[in-house]
Amino acid sequence: LAFVKAQDLVKIYKNGEIEYRALNGVSFEINEGEILSILGPSGCGKSTLLNCLSGIDDPTSGKVFVDGVNLHALSDNEKTRFRALKMGFIFQFYNLIPVLTALENVELTMLAIGAENKSARRAAMEALEQIGMKDRVDYLPSQLSGGERQRVAIARALVHKPKIVWADEPTGALDSKTGAEIMELIKHLNEEFNQTFVIVTHDDRVASYSERILHMDSGKIISIEKRQG
Numbered sequence: 658l659a660f661v662k663a664q665d666l667v668k669i670y671k672n673g674e675i676e677y678r679a680l681n682g683v684s685f686e687i688n689e690g691e692i693l694s695i696l697g698p699s700g701c702g703k704s705t706l707l708n709c710l711s712g713i714d715d716p717t718s719g720k721v722f723v724d725g726v727n728l729h730a731l732s733d734n735e736k737t738r739f740r741a742l743k744m745g746f747i748f749q750f751y752n753l754i755p756v757l758t759a760l761e762n763v764e765l766t767m768l769a770i771g772a773e774n775k776s777a778r779r780a781a782m783e784a785l786e787q788i789g790m791k792d793r794v795d796y797l798p799s800q801l802s803g804g805e806r807q808r809v810a811i812a813r814a815l816v817h818k819p820k821i822v823w824a825d826e827p828t829g830a831l832d833s834k835t836g837a838e839i840m841e842l843i844k845h846l847n848e849e850f851n852q853t854f855v856i857v858t859h860d861d862r863v864a865s866y867s868e869r870i871l872h873m874d875s876g877k878i879i880s881i882e883k884r885q886g
C-alpha cells in the first residue's frame with residue numbers, strides 16, 4: 658500500500674544566472690510500514706529529495722501525495738500542522754535543544770500538536786523508556802554520548818506516533834558500533850509499530866537494514882533494489 662507518492666519531482670536551485678537541477682524527474686512510491694533507504698554519493702540530491710517529500714522544501718515542479726494529501730497544495734500553516742501530526746524527523750546532528758533536558762526535548766513534539774502538559778510528559782517518559790533512556794531523562798544533551806543523543810532524538814521523532822519518520826544520515830555523526838546499534842533500534846521500532854522509515858544515507862551498511870534501496874545519482878533514481886527482509 659503506497660503511503661507516499663512522488664510524481665515527476667524536479668528541483669532547480671538558482672544561483673544568480675546559474676541553474677542547477679538537483680532533482681531531475683523523480684517518481685516512486687513509499688509503502689506503508691517499510692524501511693526504505695535512499696542511497697547515493699554526496700551531492701546526488703538525497704537531502705533535496707527528502708526535504709521535498711516531507712514538505713520542508715517545495716519542488717520546482719511535480720507532486721507529492723502523503724496519506725492521500727497533495728502536500729504542496731497545502732498552505733504553509735496547513736503543511737506545518739500536517740507535518741507535526743503525521744511525521745517525525747531524525748537528523749545527523751540530533752538537533753536537540755541544548756538548554757532542555759532529554760525529557761523536555763521529547764515533550765516539545767507533544768506540545769507542538771497541542772497535547773496537555775501532563776499527557777505530554779507521560780508520553781515523553783514512555784517514549785524514552787521504550788528506547789532504553791529511562792535513567793537519562795533529566796540529562797542535558799551535553800551530558801549524553803552521541804548514541805544517547807540520537808536515542809533521545811529518535812524518542813522525540815516517535816513520541817506522537819507518526820505514520821512516517823524521515824531520517825537524514827542518522828548514523829553520520831556516530832562510530833560504526835553505535836551506528837549499528839541505532840540502526841538495530843530503528844529496525845526494532847519499525848517491526849514493533851509498523852511505522853514507515855525513510856533513511857537517507859551514503860553508506861551501504863546503513864542501507865542494508867532496509868527492505869528497499871532507492872539508488873540515486875545526479876538527481877535521478879537509477880534503480881530500486883528489493884532486499885529479502
Ligand code: ADP
Pocket residue numbers: 670671672677679697698699700701702703704705706
Ligand atoms: P545529497 O544529500 O545527496 O548530498 P543534496 O540534496 O544536499 O545532496 O544536494 C544536491 C545538489 O544540490 C548539490 O550539488 C548541492 O550543492 C545542490 N544544492 C543543495 N542545496 C542547495 C541550495 N540551497 N542552493 C543551491 N544549490 C543547492
Ligand code: ADP
Pocket residue numbers: 828829830831832833834835836837838840860862863
Ligand atoms: P568508525 O568511526 O567506527 O571507523 P566508520 O567510518 O566505519 O566508523 O563508519 C562511519 C559511518 O558508518 C557512520 O555513519 C557509522 O554509523 C556508519 N556505520 C558503520 N557500520 C555500520 C553498521 N554496521 N550499521 C550501521 N551504520 C554503520
